[in-house]
Amino acid sequence: ISSSSHARKEGWKTWEIDDNDLPQLKVNQTRLMAELHHTCQWGSGVPWKDATDPSTQTGMSRLALSDADKAARDWFVETTRSLGCDVTVDAMGNIFAVRPGSYGPKGIPTYCGSHLDTQPAGGRYDGILGVLAGVEMLRVMKEHDVETAYPVGVVNWTNEEGARFPISMVSSGVWAGEIPLERAHALKEVGGSGATMRDELERIGYLGTVPASYEAMPMAAHFELHIEQGPILEAENRRIGIVEGVQAYRWYTVEVVGREAHTGTTPFSARADALLTAARMIAYSHEIAVRKYALASTGILSLSPGSVNTVPGKVTFSLDIRAPFDKTLDDIERTLFQFDFRQIVSSEYTKGRELSFTWTVDSVSPATRFQKSCIEVAKSAAESLGKESSRNVRVMTSGAGHDSVYTSRRCPTSMIFVRCRDGVSHNPEEYASPEDCATGAEVLLQSVLRYDRLRYF
Amino acid sequence: ISSSSHARKEGWKTWEIDDNDLPQLKVNQTRLMAELHHTCQWGSGVPWKDATDPSTQTGMSRLALSDADKAARDWFVETTRSLGCDVTVDAMGNIFAVRPGSYGPKGIPTYCGSHLDTQPAGGRYDGILGVLAGVEMLRVMKEHDVETAYPVGVVNWTNEEGARFPISMVSSGVWAGEIPLERAHALKEVGGSGATMRDELERIGYLGTVPASYEAMPMAAHFELHIEQGPILEAENRRIGIVEGVQAYRWYTVEVVGREAHTGTTPFSARADALLTAARMIAYSHEIAVRKYALASTGILSLSPGSVNTVPGKVTFSLDIRAPFDKTLDDIERTLFQFDFRQIVSSEYTKGRELSFTWTVDSVSPATRFQKSCIEVAKSAAESLGKESSRNVRVMTSGAGHDSVYTSRRCPTSMIFVRCRDGVSHNPEEYASPEDCATGAEVLLQSVLRYDRLRYF
Numbered sequence: 003i004s005s006s007s008h009a010r011k012e013g014w015k016t017w018e019i020d021d022n023d024l025p026q027l028k029v030n031q032t033r034l035m036a037e038l039h040h041t042c043q044w045g046s047g048v049p050w051k052d053a054t055d056p057s058t059q060t061g062m063s064r065l066a067l068s069d070a071d072k073a074a075r076d077w078f079v080e081t082t083r084s085l086g087c088d089v090t091v092d093a094m095g096n097i098f099a100v101r102p103g104s105y106g107p108k109g110i111p112t113y114c115g116s117h118l119d120t121q122p123a124g125g126r127y128d129g130i131l132g133v134l135a136g137v138e139m140l141r142v143m144k145e146h147d148v149e150t151a152y153p154v155g156v157v158n159w160t161n162e163e164g165a166r167f168p169i170s171m172v173s174s175g176v177w178a179g180e181i182p183l184e185r186a187h188a189l190k191e192v193g194g195s196g197a198t199m200r201d202e203l204e205r206i207g208y209l210g211t212v213p214a215s216y217e218a219m220p221m222a223a224h225f226e227l228h229i230e231q232g233p234i235l236e237a238e239n240r241r242i243g244i245v246e247g248v249q250a251y252r253w254y255t256v257e258v259v260g261r262e263a264h265t266g267t268t269p270f271s272a273r274a275d276a277l278l279t280a281a282r283m284i285a286y287s288h289e290i291a292v293r294k295y296a297l298a299s300t301g302i303l304s305l306s307p308g309s310v311n312t313v314p315g316k317v318t319f320s321l322d323i324r325a326p327f328d329k330t331l332d333d334i335e336r337t338l339f340q341f342d343f344r345q346i347v348s349s350e351y352t353k354g355r356e357l358s359f360t361w362t363v364d365s366v367s368p369a370t371r372f373q374k375s376c377i378e379v380a381k382s383a384a385e386s387l388g389k390e391s392s393r394n395v396r397v398m399t400s401g402a403g404h405d406s407v408y409t410s411r412r413c414p415t416s417m418i419f420v421r422c423r424d425g426v427s428h429n430p431e432e433y434a435s436p437e438d439c440a441t442g443a444e445v446l447l448q449s450v451l452r453y454d455r456l457r458y459f
Numbered sequence: 460i461s462s463s464s465h466a467r468k469e470g471w472k473t474w475e476i477d478d479n480d481l482p483q484l485k486v487n488q489t490r491l492m493a494e495l496h497h498t499c500q501w502g503s504g505v506p507w508k509d510a511t512d513p514s515t516q517t518g519m520s521r522l523a524l525s526d527a528d529k530a531a532r533d534w535f536v537e538t539t540r541s542l543g544c545d546v547t548v549d550a551m552g553n554i555f556a557v558r559p560g561s562y563g564p565k566g567i568p569t570y571c572g573s574h575l576d577t578q579p580a581g582g583r584y585d586g587i588l589g590v591l592a593g594v595e596m597l598r599v600m601k602e603h604d605v606e607t608a609y610p611v612g613v614v615n616w617t618n619e620e621g622a623r624f625p626i627s628m629v630s631s632g633v634w635a636g637e638i639p640l641e642r643a644h645a646l647k648e649v650g651g652s653g654a655t656m657r658d659e660l661e662r663i664g665y666l667g668t669v670p671a672s673y674e675a676m677p678m679a680a681h682f683e684l685h686i687e688q689g690p691i692l693e694a695e696n697r698r699i700g701i702v703e704g705v706q707a708y709r710w711y712t713v714e715v716v717g718r719e720a721h722t723g724t725t726p727f728s729a730r731a732d733a734l735l736t737a738a739r740m741i742a743y744s745h746e747i748a749v750r751k752y753a754l755a756s757t758g759i760l761s762l763s764p765g766s767v768n769t770v771p772g773k774v775t776f777s778l779d780i781r782a783p784f785d786k787t788l789d790d791i792e793r794t795l796f797q798f799d800f801r802q803i804v805s806s807e808y809t810k811g812r813e814l815s816f817t818w819t820v821d822s823v824s825p826a827t828r829f830q831k832s833c834i835e836v837a838k839s840a841a842e843s844l845g846k847e848s849s850r851n852v853r854v855m856t857s858g859a860g861h862d863s864v865y866t867s868r869r870c871p872t873s874m875i876f877v878r879c880r881d882g883v884s885h886n887p888e889e890y891a892s893p894e895d896c897a898t899g900a901e902v903l904l905q906s907v908l909r910y911d912r913l914r915y916f
């Protein structure tokens with residue numbers, strides 16, 4: 003292959019490649035951003051309070067497997083095909099677009115990827131930037147007629163957010179063999195319509211026939227560009243984060259069952275108030291998280307029957323707890339569910355009168371360490387960008403889960419973070435500057451190229 | 460009129476009527492209960508856990524102005540017409556069925572009444588018993604060819620529960636001139652469909668042309684039979700409560716606005732968590748109520764955007780506070796909204812970062828005293844029922860609001876309570892025994908007859 007002779011021979015275990023031995027490819031910032039906002043026509047959501055840039059006057063609301071998601075997927079398939087890719091859809095609707103390498107189409111590709119689905123009131127960058135940067139990578143490669151030894155791929159993972167079907171990264175989880183296909187297919191959408199993932203995959207035409215599996219669709223490596231979603235890079239005035247791991251998190255559903263009663267005639271001593279109990283549990287979960295330096299959050303709560311003058315008989319709520327170490331979550335889980343929630347249920351006010359609660363674990367994402375090979379490749383790609391670049395780069399941990407968590411179970415993986423304003427994410431006002439997006443895309447492109455070189459030598 | 464000469468002449472201010480001077484009319488218990496359960500075919504709701512009586516194997520779910528409510532109304536109109544009544548529907552859909560008196564149809568009627576609407580997960584007795592006992596009264600009067608001096612009426616009030624359109628007793632409130640018609644007509648149903656009371660009155664054909672007003676439809680008195688909905692009669696083993704007043708209550712909507720954020724990447728210090736704040740407010744409102752010997756309850760709560768991994772940006776919840784004295788509610792209102800809720804919003808955890816709340820008063824039902832005339836009439840009617848009857852009767856206050864609260868602003872009013880099992884109401888398992896229902900209906904019938912006699916002399 004043409005540029006292979008420029009690469010220094012160092013073998014698999016080292017990752018130093020002289021910058022001069024790599025094509026100095028630039029991404030086209032204007033094109034990248036225009037294309038990103040173009041795709042945000044599908045599922046554009048809540049308007050900003052004070053948007054000045056017309057291209058970002060709304061956030062996004064593109065729930066997984068919705069009609070809007072289908073439109074974005076159709077665009078992705080068409081576009082990557084037109085850039086010379088073979089496109090494969092698996093049984094979870096994951097879309098793999100692969101550009102052949104010089105060894106021919108049969109080699110295991112080096113991938114980059116992320117997701118096109120969003121939160122119900124989300125932004126234009128979370129996930130979308132990673133996929134669009136992958137498409138920009140394909141464009142740059144085509145434009146400059148770049149050859150790689152191995153195929154290079156871009157993957158769009160299904161329902162990363164877990165917002166519609168409440169397991170995050172569920173489809174990379176199935177691919178990694180960590181979540182059973184049947185469980186994922188049977189997941190029901192939040193809100194009670196009863197529609198399952200399988201129903202919706204079928205409805206929008208993305209229930210592929212290829213097994214969702216790392217065996218059917220192997221990856222040599224997985225790089226993911228993403229906005230940080232937190233405040234660290236901005237606070238430290240750095241442009242790029244290289245992610246070496248992801249904190250642990252678990253999602254639960256808690257159901258509190260009490261007894262419907264009249265709000266005007268039922269003394270507190272005779273109540274089994276499911277909402278008052280849930281309110282105490284939510285407040286308490288926050289307190290225990292503060293004590294243990296963890297996070298606890300409730301994003302969904304529903305109750306019945308829902309009448310001003312009826313004490314709720316049933317409340318269901320989600321609980322999301324996170325911490326750097328799995329052990330912290332073990333502790334919190336045991337303490338909350340075995341002791342503290344039980345005590346709240348039988349507290350002096352409610353007197354335990356017919357009150358009870360049940361809990362289910364909906365998903366577990368253990369603390370994750372990415373692989374040194376990918377971390378170092380991404381780091382040197384970032385540092386090669388400019389004179390002061392090492393000052394601009396920070397190695398860090400992710401507070402959010404990503405599909406890279408699951409790919410790292412089956413292939414070397416790392417992530418590249420760019421700053422987002424005020425650290426705000428899962429919010430329509432999520433924002434990353436065009437310059438930062440382009441820089442991130444360039445680091446992604448260089449990481450994939452470097453990795454390909456390293457595999458070859 | 461035939462039996463007038465049997466009544467002792469005592470004038471308006473006294474209410475002693477010798478039992479021997481009144482027709483000793485019995486209600487037909489079997490017929491009353493059969494008819495009650497017959498009408499529960501329209502809107503039957505949640506099944507009981509362990510119903511043994513097949514006629515009560517479900518609770519009720521007959522929201523005001525639903526199709527089920529229309530069916531029950533149609534039955535009421537048809538049935539009372541067939542019993543010789545003139546039927547009038549007013550602009551709030553209140554239905555007045557009037558049986559002429561011997562003075563002719565123009566006299567002001569003595570009414571009994573209640574409501575046919577129910578909670579979303581309600582029972583077969585709350586409201587329904589009062590209307591059905593009124594129909595049974597008409598049947599007994601027809602059967603025994605009873606004459607009254609003045610007309611006697613049965614009224615079905617619209618949306619007493621406030622469960623669908625969130626002001627309780629809204630239509631008797633309009634009738635009494637205490638709630639503007641426009642405000643009532645514009646009330647939107649709970650849950651966000653946007654349908655108003657006026658839309659729904661029109662849709663089911665119960666938007667009458669007669670003004671909803673005590674001037675257009677005057678009442679000489681209003682008696683209401685109702686289940687107690689509380690535990691006192693059962694605890695004291697008494698059969699009948701005579702209601703001399705109703706505690707004060709107010710309904711509020713509280714909206715907490717924070718900021719959507721990622722649950723995994725946003726430190727507590729950077730959050731404005733609308734649900735955590737609402738949970739603290741709900742827990743706190745309970746505490747203050749306990750301190751002030753009042754009640755506080757939240758029956759409705761909704762949030763957005765509703766995703767496991769997004770901190771809710773907005774939460775709206777209802778707050779229902781009650782106490783015997785208006786002053787207690789003044790105090791709680793001031794303390795909560797001017798001080799304590801503000802403090803929760805700016806607490807150490809949330810740091811007041813962009814958190815704010817607003818509150819609206821949705822309805823105010825001041826503490827109510829019923830009139831001595833009606834109280835005494837109902838009491839002597841109850842005591843005349845049997846040897847030990849005075850031991851069986853208790854004068855009491857109602858914890859729940861009733862249409863009688865508003866009628867008492869414009870005419871003498873009282874209520875008759877019968878026991879309900881475990882004091883449970885606003886619950887599918889609400890239950891009153893056939894014997895107690897029939898006894899209550901008999902006291903109601905006797906109260907209306909006695910009142911008619913007293914008006915005449």
Ligand SMILES: NC(=O)NCCC(=O)O
Pocket residue numbers: 128162163164170171231401402403404721723768
């Ligand atoms: N990146 C991201 O927001 N992923 C969703 C999974 C999570 O909740 O961390």
Ligand SMILES: NC(=O)NCCC(=O)O
Pocket residue numbers: 264266311585619620621627628688858859860861
């Ligand atoms: N009786 C009854 O449940 N009325 C509804 C109004 C209230 O909440 O008290």
